[in-house]
Amino acid sequence: MNDARFLPYLLLLPATVFLIAFFLVPFTQVAVEAFTTAEGFSLGNFQTIGRDWKFVPAIRNTLLLTALIVPIQLALSLFMATLVTRIGRGRDIVLYVFTIPLGISDLAAGLIWLALLDQSGFLNTVLFNLGLIDGPQNLLSYQNVPALFAAIVIAEVWRATAIMLVILVAGMSLIPREYYEAAEVFGAGGWKRFTRITLPLLRSSLQTALILRTILAFEVFAVVIVLAGTNLPILMGETFAWQFGLQDREGAAAYAMIILAISVAFTLVFLIGLRDKAEART
């Protein structure tokens, strides 16, 4: 039993070494690269990408997409989770259907919605059959920016609400039934039970779901490329363009730093904003 003192460290060693080698070190490297030019430490790389006309739109579009997508997903996943808790028979199959998009990549989701929204897509046929249009329309034209935004928001809400749903359903299953029964005895209606029991007790799940989903929203990439091409600059798309198209690693590193900075900033906002007072004591 003497080796038991060292056993946990031995078991953790591979994971620790791996995370240092493939997580901490590379992120340090990319940070150093972003702040280094030929003259040494400088903000030159940020000035270089800042001179590109796509820089400001990329930041604006990414933040705007996140601000549109995440709240819709939060509301929808809460609604779906509440529905699921009220289902008796058939709950498992409904849950399976609701979580299907969890297995679908943003690339595939973009292609799926392209099949619906494209010029020869299904939506055009529906609109034509309803007599609303005379022939195929290009719904995803680069000139129609609001339509592009709408298409991306719909595709992302369709695909990535499931990840929040899973976390919220798991969180709700941990709330004791007795609380609801007691509240019902005292005459609390459905809405009141939701706001006074479900939401407060779901706080840590909500926090996790929001952090996970917001970080992923800043990483939005393939779905935008598929539906809008490069006409709608976003941060990940620009990072990819600087790395690959322009072959400018320093520029790509500077973009990476911007994504990293807003990701960490928003994580802290959610960690502090949704802090559990009871948790803070322990």
Next chain:
Amino acid sequence: MTAAGAADPVVAAPAGTDARRAGKTLLWTCVVVLCLWVLGPIYLLLVNALTSPEAVTGWPKRFVPSFDLSSLSFFWNYQGVARALVNSILVAALTMILSLGIGAPAGYALARFRFRGKNVFRLLVLMTRAFPLPLLALPLAVFYIRVGLDDSVLGLALVHTTLALPFAILITFSLFMGIPVELEEAAWTLGCTRLQAFRKIVLPLAIPGIAASGVFAFVTSWNEVFAASVLTIQNQTLTAFLLTSLDVSPLPLKFAGALVLVVPALIFLFVVRKYLFSLWGIANR
């Protein structure tokens, strides 16, 4: 629904049952609408992938598949597709093996031992959440060229392991927490060594959950686009291939490709659906 209504106590006032029935109808209407919202687009993709290339680009569309496999065979015979598919499977399988092999021991250590530094390690794992991990591909691309891992299956699998590892650790942690330590202790008193007790008592109980967390790792890698597109050139995965050939590939190819991407993930999710909430959902809180 009527059966459930009839099973209710008869004492309920008629007005009450009416309200309850209305509530039930509303509930199921919402459920059906949301199921259609999820399944409809996938069905339409299926229609597109199972019609001839001419019908895919044609207009107006039909809403039933003609079960024409020429789009899929066109996709299959397209230059580079078969190789990309093989690469995708290899990278995902490697990711699964690496993240379980490295993550499960860590999960076990977190679940069974109290030791100094435990919180530091947990912080390290949780910290990965705040970071946009696919960006790791940028610095690693340089490193890989230096060590000869550039454009390789293993190099990409290592990045995907960084994405999957934190989840593997947290899932196996909650999995081992759910297996009573008393079972192991009983085995020790009966003369088992630590390793024997683990192999004969814990492992058989944990295997389904470990397999499920392996599936999550596989799907994570299978679906990843950004790092795959940055790190592979000749050895592209399917996602990288589809993304980088978006401008040149015709529509039927895209939709057939999307279907090939979606189907395995759906099957895997179906297999592990039992563990989705009990493990994945709770471990991620």
